[in-house]
Amino acid sequence: MAQKNNSPWVDYVIFGLTIFLIFCLIFESFIDLPGLVAWMGRWHPLILHFPIVLLLMAAALGLFNRIVPNVLLTIATLSALVTAITGFFLGTESAPKGDLIFWHQWMGAGVAFLAVVWYWLSNNHLQQTYLVKGIQVVLILLVGLTGHYGGMITHGEDFLAWPKSKKLEKIPENPLIYEHIVHRVLDNSCIGCHNPNKTKGELLMTSIDELIKGGESGPALVIGDPVNSELIRRLHLPVEDEEHMPPEGKKPLSDNEIQILERWIALGASDTLKLSDLDNSEPLVGLVKKMMDSGTTNSWAKLPKVMDSTLQNLASDYITIKRISSNSQALSISVFLPPDYNSKNITDLKRISNNIIELDLSGIPIGEKEMELVAMCKNLEWLEVDRTPITDAEFIKLSGLAQLRVLKAYETGITDKSVAVLKDLKGLKSLYVWETQISGDGFAQLKEALPNLQLDYGIDPELKTEFIQKDSIVDSIQ
C-alpha cells in the first residue's frame, strides 16, 4: 500500500510552486510580467492537457480502490501547478478579465491546490481516508468545469451550446440604427471573438467607444470615414488574406451588412439615430429595410412542414402552388379560371391552409364555401378577391385574419357594412376597393381607424380626366 517517498527535492519544488502561485494570485494587480515570462504563458494551452489526463487517471484509480502510483500523482500535481501558473501569466495579457477568465482562473488554481493537498496526504500515508476520496471526487468535477470554461474562452461561449436556431429578437418597426441593426450584425459575426472574455487583437467590439478606441491595429472605426476605418478595410479584403475578417472558415458578412456598417459610419456612427430620422433617398434606409424584411421571412419559420408531394397533388393546370422561397413552408397560390370550375378545387386547399401566405382568387366566381377556406388561412398576408361576386355576407369571413397586409377587393359588391370588418384588420397596409359600394363616409371611417393604411379607390379622378379627355399632341415642334 504505502509507496516509497520521493526524494525531498520534489517536495521542495511542489512547495515552492504552491507558494509562488498563492503569491501570484494575491498580488495579481501589482504584477507586471517581463516579456519572456509572459511568453511562457503561451504554453498554457499545451501543458494544460497533462494535468487533465493525469489527474483524472489518478483520481479514477483512487476511487476504484486501486493503487495510485506515486510517480503518477507527483507528475500530475507538478503539471497542475505549472499549468495554473502559466495560465495565470496568459491571463494577465487580457486585462480586464471577463467573467469566464475569472472563473477559469480560480477553479484552475483550486485544482492545483487540491492536487497539492492530495499529494501531501498521500505522502503522509493517508491514502485511503474518506477525505482523500472526497478530494478525488471534487477534483474530477473541478477539472471538468475548469476545462469547460477554458474551452469557452478559446472557442466561444456557445461552442458547446445545444444546437438550436439562434432566436433573434424581432427588429422593431422604427429601429435604432446602432442598437437594433449595427449591433446585431456585429453580434452575429464579430463579438464572438472580440468580447471581454476573448479579446482577439485586443479589440473589443461591444460598444461604439470600444470600436473607436480600437485594438492592436489602431482604431477600428473612424467616425464619418468608412474608407479609413480598419473594420471596413478588413471586411473588404479578399477572403484568403490573413487580415480578412471574419477569419477564413467563419461565415463572412453579406454585402448588405457591410454596406449598412459603411453607411452608418459615414453618417457619423451615432447611437441615437433612428430609421425614421433618415431621408427616404438615404441608401441606409433601403439597406436596413432589406435586413428587416429578411426578419419577416423568419416569422414563417414556425409554419408547419408541408411536403412537395402534397403540393403536387393539390396543384393543377389552373391552380399554381409555389413556395415563396426555397426551403420555406410559406406558400403562394394563384388560381385561374378552369373551363369547368367547381368550388371543391379551392376548398381542397384546406389541408395546407396554415401555410398559405398569399392567395390570388381574382376573377374566380367564388362564394361562401371558398370564403370559408380563406377564413381558415390564419397566416394569410396577401389576398386577392377582386372581380369576384362576393358581397358583405361573404366578406365578413375575413374578420380574424390578423396577418393580412395586402387586400384587393375592387370590383366587388361590398358596401359600408364591410367597413367594420376592414377596421378590425389592424395589420392591413394596402387596400384596393374601387368600384365597390363603399361610400365616401365609409372611407373616412376607415382612414380614421387605420391611419397607416394605403387606401386605393382608383386613379385620381382629376388625373384620369386629363388622360381621357384629349390625347396629348406635342405642337411646339411641328
Place this chain on the structure above:
Amino acid sequence: MEEDKSKSENPLKVNRRHFFSQLSVGIGSLALGSLLIPDLFKGGKGPVASQPLGIPHFAPKAKRVIYLFQSGAPSQLESFDYKPTLVKRMGEDLPESIRNGQRLTGMTAGQDKFPLMPSAAKFSQHGKSGAWVSEFFPHIAKIADEICIVKSMQTEAINHDPAITFFQTGSQQSGRPSMGSWMSYGLGSENQNLPSFVVLTSRGKGNSQGLYSKLWSSGFLDSKHQGVLLRSGKDPVLYLNDPEGLSRSDKRHLLDHVSSLNKIHHVETGDDEIESRIAQYEMAYRMQMSVPDVMDIKKEPESIIKLYGEESQVPGTYAANCLQARRLAENGVRFIQLYHQGWDQHGNLPNEMAGQAKDVDQASAALILDLKQRGMLEDTLVIWGGEFGRTNYCQGNFDPKNYGRDHHPRAFSIWMAGGGIKPGITYGETDEFGYNIVKNPVHINDFHATIMNNLGLDHEQLIYKYQGRRFRLTDVAGNVVNDILT
C-alpha cells in the same frame, strides 16, 4: 441511380464526361487524376444544381416584369436628362477632356466638328420629387412620383445589335438565353396555360432597327423557356388555332396519339427535348382556350381603353400592347417584353422623337396608373428604356430644328416602377454635358442583378452549366443597386 439506369439504356444520355468516367474505372492514372481533382469526372450536376429550380432563392418583391423596350435608343437629352449647359454652349465643339477617347460609330467618326446641341424639347420639373421630364412626355411627367428615373445607365456596346443583345441576354454576342428565359427558368410558370415569357412588338414611324427572334431565344436553356411572340390580329400565335372543321375532342384524340408515339420515341432515344415537345403540345392545346380570352380586349371598359388612349383599340400599336401586357400580367405571365421600334434618330430628331414619344407616352403612363389601382405595382416591375443613349453633339447639319444624334453608350436614362423599386426618385448623375456619369453609374450587369434580386433570385446563384462552363445572366459581374430598392 435512376440517372445511371437511363444512361445505360439511352446512348444519347452518355456524354463525353460520362464516357471518360466509365473509362477511368480501369485506368489507374485517370483514377488518380480524379482523386486529385474531385470534380474531374463528375458528369452532369455539380454543386451548381444545389438551388432548387422554379422557386425564388429568397422572398421576392416582384413576381413579374413588364419590360417596355424602346428599340433604337431614345435620346436621354430630350427625355429625362436635362442639360441647360448645352443651351449656353450651343454650337461649341465637344471638349476633348469630356469625350476622353470615346470611340465613335462610323456615322460620325468622319465629322470634323462635334458641335454641342441642346434639346429641342423644353424641360420642366414634375411631382413632389421634382423630376425633370421633357415636354415630349407629358403623361409620364404626371406619374413622376410613381417612377424611379435612372440617369446613369451605361453599356459597352455602341451599335444596336450588340447593345440590344447585351441588354436582353447579358452578353454582346448572341447565343445566350434572354432575360425572360432566365426568369422562366429560375422562377417557373405562374399560370400553366400561358407561356411564362411573352413578347409583343410594335413599330413607330421613326427610323427603326431590326428585331430578331434571337432576342427572346432561350439559348442553351430548355426551349420551353423561349419567349412566345404574340401577334396582333386574328391569330395571336401562329398555327395555334385548329383548321376549320376540327373539333376540340378530335384534337384531344390526335394529341393523345401523337403523344404516345412521342413517348415511345423518347424511351428509344432518351432525348429530353421530346418531353419538352410533348409538354408544349399540351400547353398549346390549353392556350387555344386561354390566349383568345386574354387577348380579347373587348372585355375592357371604355374608361380603361381611353386611359391608354384611343390607339389602344388598334391591334398592333404600342398602346394596345400595353393594355395587353397588363392583361397578361394579371393572368400570371412572368415576363412580358414589349418592343417599340423607331427610336434611332440620326437625323430629324425633334420631329421623329416627338412622334415616337406620342406613340408611347400616354400608354406607358396609363399602364402604371392601371397597375397601381389594381395593386399590381406591389408585385410587378415595369421597366422603360432603350439600349443606349445618344450623343450630346449634333450629327449631320447643325440645325436646332432638325438635327440628329449618334449612338452614345457612356450614359443614358431609363425608368423603372413598382416591384420593389423606390418610387419618386432620380438616381445617378451625368456631367453638365450629359456625356459622362459623375455619380452612381449603373452597368447593364448591375441592372440585371437588381431585377433578379427583386424577383427573389440571387444573380450569382442562378447558374446553368453548358459545354463545360457555368453561365449566369450577369456572367462574372453585377452588383445589386440597393439605393433604388424600397
